Amino acid sequence: MKKVTLMLAALLLVIFLAACGQGENAIDSNESTGNIETEENADAVEEETEVEEEPAADESTEEESTEEPVEEEHGVEEETAAEDSESVETDETPAVEEATATPVYLFFADDQVMDIYKEERSIEATDEELFKATFEAWVEGPEHANLVSLIPSNVEVQSVEEHEGTAHVSFSSALLDAQLGSGTEAMLMQQIALTMKQFGFNQTKVLIDGEEHPEMFGHIDTSAAIEAENTENIPTME
Template sequence: MKRLLYLFITAILSLGILAACGQGEEQNQENTGDEAGDTEPAEDDVQEDTEEGTEDAAEETEENTTEDSADETEVEQEDTVETDSSEETVTETVTLYFSDNELLETYKEEQEVEADSEEEIPAAALQAWIDGPEHEELTSHFQEDVEVQSVEESDGVAEVSFSESFLDTNAGSSAEMAITEQIALIMEQFGYEETKILIEGEEESSLFGHMDATEPITAENPDDYESIE
């Protein structure tokens, strides 16, 4: 009897142990599945982070490359502008003619003038003449507001247009003769034997109230004039 009781108890304990082991395996499988499920999203997150980081780096590289290219283009454009500006500027030494302070004689004086092109040098020379001499014993007949508007050729004659203030010069007949003489002499060095004076681009019947302005002025011989010492 005791032996049967002992076998019965042993069988019950064995069944309990087997049930416990089976439950443990099911829990281990569930835990393993949960861990696997948790691991996969983690890998996806890493991949997404990596892709985002790669895209950000690519965008930053592209932006830096674009900015560098824009900076280089701007520098090249500035260099081009500076080069073009220097190429357009022309500097030349010209001969101007001025009266002495007593308005008795006309003398030569060389000055350096600058213009945007070779064609504009004659106008620049006349404007330098208007502005006055560098030598203290020579003088100008004009105020600073007189402007040389243009120099154009018409049938071999230089047509020089001055602003209207050109006629406001307060000078006697000898000074008026010197003015027209000096204009013609300055233009002679640019190949014009005759020069016609215009005001605001139009022909005037007279200059300073009595000098005929309808006919061009013939230049004198430049060799007849000396530089003042």
């Protein structure tokens, strides 16, 4: 009876031990399976991370490729602005006026200082400088042998301007050195007025250094403008 009891006890012990071994194996199996799943999940997460990172790189590449045309557009705009600036500067550059030959009359006294005669000349000057250039030729004196100048050759023509329809001609103070009487003073003033008459000015005021001189030579009030005669009535010296 004891033997039977011992055998049963031993059998139960063996069964118990076998059952415990299977449980541990099951636990180990689950743990290893969990580890495998964890590693697979980690690999999957890494792959997803790499997949997500790659579009980011693509996005940066797209941004760079997008920015490059912008820089090119800025370069084109700057070149266009520079060309426009050059075009504006070219348009604003004033055209240089060329001198042309203009026929004019210069007025001088005859060698007896009795009458005024006109002498035809060709003046090379621009339209803007024509009046002044005409008087400068007048100061140099006549070309005809029977005509004379009433003023010193060192007189400077300072300016010729228009004020309210009246011509203002300014000479240097050397003009005051002319030796003139009352008749020759009137003749001199008329020569100056006739010179501007041919350009459409009926009256001319004579100035010294830009200022009025009421009695320039002590005979005539030169503070008032000189009324010019008709140029057609002035003979040409033959």
